[in-house]
Amino acid sequence: MSPAGLPPLTGPADLHAIEREPLSGRDLALTTYDLLVRAAQRWPNEPCSLWIPDTAAIENHVRVTFGALLERVHAIAHALHTVGIDRHDAVTLMAPNCGDLLAATLAAEAIGIAAPVNSALDLRHVAHIIRLTGSRVLITAGPELDEELWKRLLDGAAALGIETLVALSPDGHDHRRAPELEKRPGLRTLRLDDLVNGDKPAPAALPTAPPAPDDLAAFFHTGGTTGTPKVAAHTHRNQAVMAWSLTLAGGATAGQSIVAGLPLFHVNALLVTALAPMVTGARSIWPSPRGYRDPKLYTSFWRLVEHYRPRAMSAVPTVYALLAAIPVDADISSLKTPIVGAAPLPDSVRRAFTEATGLELLEGYGLTEGTCASSATLPGDAHPGSAGQRLPYQTVAAAVVDETNGRVRPLPPGETGELVISGPTVFAGYLRRDGDHRRVSDSDIVIDGWLRTGDLGFVLNERIHLRGRQKDLIIRGGHNIDPAIIEDVLLRHPAVSAAAAVGRPDRTSGEVPVAFVALSATDITAQELMAWADEHISEPAARPKTITVLDSIPLTEIGKPFKPALRAQAATGHLRDELTERGIDTVNIDIAHDAGRLVAHLTGDGKLGEAAAILRGYDIDIRTETKAKEPGR
Template identity: 80%
Template sequence: MRPAGLPPLTSPEDLHAIERVPLGDRDLALTTYDLLVRAAQRWPDAPCSLWIPDPAAIEQHVTVTYGALLDRVHAIAHALHALGTGREDAVTLMAPNCGDLLAATLAAEAIGIAAPVNAALDVRHVAHLIRLTGSRVLLTAGPELDAPLWTRLLDSAAGLGIGTLVALPPDGQDRATAPELEGRPGLRTVRLDDLVDSGPPSPAQLPAAPPAPDDLAAFFHTGGTTGAPKVAAHTHRNQAVMAWSLAVAGGSGTGQSIVAGLPLFHVNALLVTALAPMVTGARSIWPGPRGYRDPDLYASFWKLVERYRPRAMSAVPTVYAFLAAVPVDADISSLEAPVVGAAPLPDGVRRAFAQATGVQLLEGYGLTEGTCAASATLPGDVRTGSVGLRLPYQTVTAAEIDEAGGRIRPLPAGETGELVIGGPTVFAGYLRRDGDRRRVCSDGVVVDGLLRTGDLGCVVDDRVHLRGRQKDVIIRGGHNIDPAVIEDALLSHPAVTAAAAVGRPDRSSGEVPVAFVSLATAQVTVAELLAWAGERISEPAARPKLITVVDAIPLTDIGKPFKPALRETAAARHFRDELAEGGIGAVEVGVAHENGRLTVRLTGPGAVGEAAAVLRAYDVDVRTGGDDVRTGGDDIRIEGADTRTARQEVQR
């Protein structure tokens, strides 16, 4: 059923028909606050979101209507205003998913600027983000929702420069049972409910003028696993237009549902599963504070689908890989639009999910700097090799970039180049700080209004085809190798459950491809896997030089393969072998990516100088002395660590 009031979008012809009406002539909400106000006026008593506190008890949930959400946003906005938050002030939000986290995010956007943060980040990266944004208020999980997180922030708040720490409750908590909060000298700790109670009763509007379309709405950080995270600035127009576009591209209609299991510090969670449903009056189902990161969810997931009858869900490929291995023990006929994005979708996962469920995955493409999505696969329009139709009012083009002159030359349809995106959802820029001055600038990532994505691909008939990530491309003797070619070949083996290919340093070729796999059975050998890949990869240069079996591919907090850890592990192992062959075995080798360069640190009692001379034949930075080696991101110790340890560190 097509949502009322939205133009049809089933083909490129529909896309062109939509764009014949100028965006400015459409009656759209252009701020996230106005989007919520309109939804609350149209469907005040309709469920906006269902919050399931415990995924092991899926029958129990807390329902929030559109009217109730607007009331809560008004109340929290007044509380934030009383703390000194104004239009230019950022509010840091760092907690597992819960109803008040969503309401607080929208309230922060309505009165100031929301700054969601991944709770798994190292404290020093949180400090970096807070310094950039200038936030002095931090909303986080109270001790009942996430005790370790609360304690960690309580102990580090002084170093973070935070003056007020606000505790969010778990969904369904009885306020009367909440104990008194622990405090620290010079730090105010307060429960959100108590903060709200100190404001005006049942405020019906914001305490200040509503935001304008071009006001900043949010600061979303990107990265944080290979260096200091960047902070992308979104305007209200960015987010509101994106929400409308996503709804047009297949959003669920009034009364329909979408499963929302990604963390709210990620743009997909906020845009796809929170804001887009507001355009049509749909509802979001939030399965537990940890969402898809909670292993307990998978045992009950199909029962959850049967119970709540969602039409859609949005997740990353690893989630669908896990679900494909869970027997379908329920009626899941309502599920028509399982949307996948944030990382390339392996063909093996696509096939396995379709075989297990009878439902095709709908792949999309986008990035934080584009506010979320640039293309989406429409139901019934799955095309092999395509990540969908570009979204309305966006341009997506493959281009050749003149790095010296900073010019962009569009390529003909079908030719591969760097994808560039234009339109109203291109972000305002990255956040920078010059002393006490905060500024937003594009730093060359936006050229002539076009966003450089760093992704390789082509566009044919308005459909986008990916050809790999520039920084993930393996360059062997000047020849570009798409790691997906290797990964897809390995994933086609029935024993392989996950695969990741990376480049390993090589003296003569610069890089050679190697792969890491996890297996469902120990019966297959590495030699058999090498032969399997060799038979299925037509290009000899792309055949992996080495395959390493690991317990699990390291993942980021939202389930993307964490390839820097694999590159570092592969490089460190190779360098150790290289030195051992030369009779240098006592030196310890640590590898990390620093400022885009592979860096080797040599320590130990052995012949450090001799080892450095050997390794300088590679295109790496070699350093000697010091203690251990850590990445610039999440303090992943590479020396003496396997990829399983790296994965645990990333997800802590």
């Protein structure tokens, strides 16, 4: 056993040794509440989290111990119970990172179901998520934490169906000096500190029976910046087993720290940097409410590492790309485990970060439907091209899925197919709404006991190798093109700092590859980059038809390249050019995503019918109606 009481995991032999002991025979916490209770009993006065309100003063932080976090969770759980939250009720959480957001998330899981939501979503998508979850209570940033978000949700609460709006305060803020909150007819608005009666002693237990392992713990939405987001349901067993599994891969242990800069609406933030440290007694460092989305963080990041001496950090590739460009001006020798996931890691980012810091990025692989991670690169065991070794008690295989009979046929080791996963961390399913009834169904994604990931790859010696996403494949006349082939070549050009390749609609081939780049130098043209791509991409079909230079590649809130926006941009430009060539320049084209398809909305003068006729033949839905307005606008 390791010093933390965990079985060692250094390679495939250890993996098999761990799995010889049935998971049911291990003394594990099987709910997130029990996970916190055990941590508070073992390390009551040790810090579990350090919250830095402002990156301009990185030395200043608010310290929360495991014991204090459990007390706060009890207090918030009682407060939520007074506003009607029970085991089957969802609580929407939508705010920048802060100590009370984490405590409220854990409290919601303890007596009901937590439903974290990305604050960047428009109200139309938030309304869809809330309708699915059935939530009537929304915990968000008060005006002192994020005035714009507070105002937006205050004005939009009626359209969202929210009855109670609870305001969070910034870490270290004295709520007793805060002004009274604005009111709206039919909406109860109050501060969390007032709701929990902060001056009274914290309750010693939950107001209801503790959750059971197979109770629902959380609803996490996937996507949603364009198109309709899906909402994935996690059980307590899913999250608790995942937290334990992650600790085996070599993160921080008691007395050590991990930097936690991803937003808490993302599974990586909650599982990797909040719940997993509870297994070992490690602490999380939360740098500013915006975390890695705060541009000011990067100029002080290395000084933060020197000051807090973290052993680990968890981030997405774009974060490491930005850090690689910041000179290391501090002692970062404590940092041993920089974990990267949530998006494929370009070789150029891997090399740049290693050259800048001397550290090897440890890549992992997972998805929300798998509760976070299915593989991790173990320290000292990095293999180029691999996203790490599968985690214990999860089976990962490349497979062929027979759509006619719903059977999954695993492929031999080393053969590429769709990656599928089985095991205790496979989610309960997606939320569905039948009239007034909410249900959870996995029928469209769990086939024959296997979770379909939509990712292509192969498994060899228990290590996972990714080969792109099925939906990201550019299919040119039946020829499958992995966009990574194009992106890797463009990223090798010294003037290119970011690249993304997508498919653009084409009449004869279905779609053709196009690329978008952001530049680190301005003395290069798109034509020169086209020549570079033609020279270095050996596969003629994969050579991009166009390369467009952008100020920056659009990203999701956690830093993933957001390809739906680029597909829409490429399609819009191409269709607009075709209409202009045919003498129609008074019709506007607005392209959106609906159920996985591109939809072109045409608006303008009386030539709408003619324009629609011209654009027939593309694999795009053409509509001439105007778009619906968002709720609250």
